[in-house]
Amino acid sequence: MTAEPEQPVPLEIEVDGLRKTFGRREVLKGISFSLERGGFLSIFGPNGAGKTTTLRVLATLLTASAGKIRVAGHDVKDDPMPVRSTIGLISHTPMLYADLTADENLRFYADMYGVDDREARIGDLLERLELSHRRHDLVRTYSKGMRQRLAIARAVLHRPRVLLLDEPHSGLDPRAVDIFDGLLAEIRDEHTFVMVTHNIAKGLEWGTKLMIIENGRIAYEHAAGVDHDTFSSVYLEHVHDGSVL
């Protein structure tokens, strides 16, 4: 008997030579990386390094000046619609309408994404996020932590394959961070993740792949398994503002 050859895990994200220019300023100077399906890429770097710009290009919110970027097999520039159906973005701003209720916000996004089982899906998500009791309250009455939980519901409502996280812990108190991480653990196996963060501990905890972007270039790339002290010293070699950790 011969053993079945192991199937390679397909790539969910492929970035090749990504450049982005704003006016005369080149923010991304040729970034290339890939991430397999189910992977978790943690991106670190100082402010202004180009981390969020990279994420926004993946999310189709910015157009690359050069390079090829594919998400779930679709080119983000030439074929953005299927990419948008495939991704969810959780940012430190929740992208929720403050003058609508949680229920109205999620119904709006469900209609935009064409979620078939809208009522059941919204009910299930609000239940899992412990927001059912506040579903008919205006979002402007929510705490920051509650808004961030609702932002998770917005981002995963359409069952995206890829979740992009842009400093998701920013501004959360320790209790809200715990709740957020608990939710992340619940959905970890359902998605491929790219997380931009300044929080080394969180990035190392979740990441299957680690990356440091500095001055628009990848300064360091490594598979998971690096201990905190080693990574911190590598990080400090690349980040000189001392505002992290």
Place this chain on the structure above:
Amino acid sequence: MNRQFMAILRKDLIRELRTREMLISMILFVLLAMVIFHYAFSVKEGADLTFFTGGMLWVTFIFAMLLGLNRSFAQEKDERCLDGLLLCPVDRVTIFLAKTAGNLIFLLIIQVVAVPVFTLFFVERSYAGDILQFLAVLLLADVGICALGTLLATISMNTRSRDLLLPIIFLPLIVPVLIAATGATTLIFAEGASFGSLLARVLFLLGFDAVFLVAAYGTYDFAIGE
């Protein structure tokens, strides 16, 4: 497309009817403008203002719409909701059409309040027999104002000086609509007008609407992009 169009429109209507930010400021502006016009033009007892009526009405609506346009996208920028909208798999033209339809509904609500008050203040003859012509001119001019306004408000919202930029680019471009609508409305208020006598102006308004709807169709992806 229809589902997404309705979702955006419904969302904008719910928000506005709940907060009334746009509607209250627009209605207050329109009513105050009429009071000011009333005193500014009452230089002589019994002076005939008939030939100013169309101009007064449309200048008021255009400036009121400027107020509304600035607010309609300011709300979208709050909490980066625009990013949430742009992340959705929605044709950008659908966003334009829904936003335009929302602005059109708000303008029509203002006009339902403002036109009777204006008629009471300034129009001396009854134009009940010409109401269909008046409504046709009103609707065609409104579509042009809202289509152009929505397109330009989208372009200006990503700039630092959007409150200044929007009037600077909107007012010169809306002049053709102002001329046609003012001419037709003055004619209706002054002596009554059949569709035949308004044909050139109505066709002009139709053409303007078509040009800017097509222009938005071709450019909105770029306009709402980065």
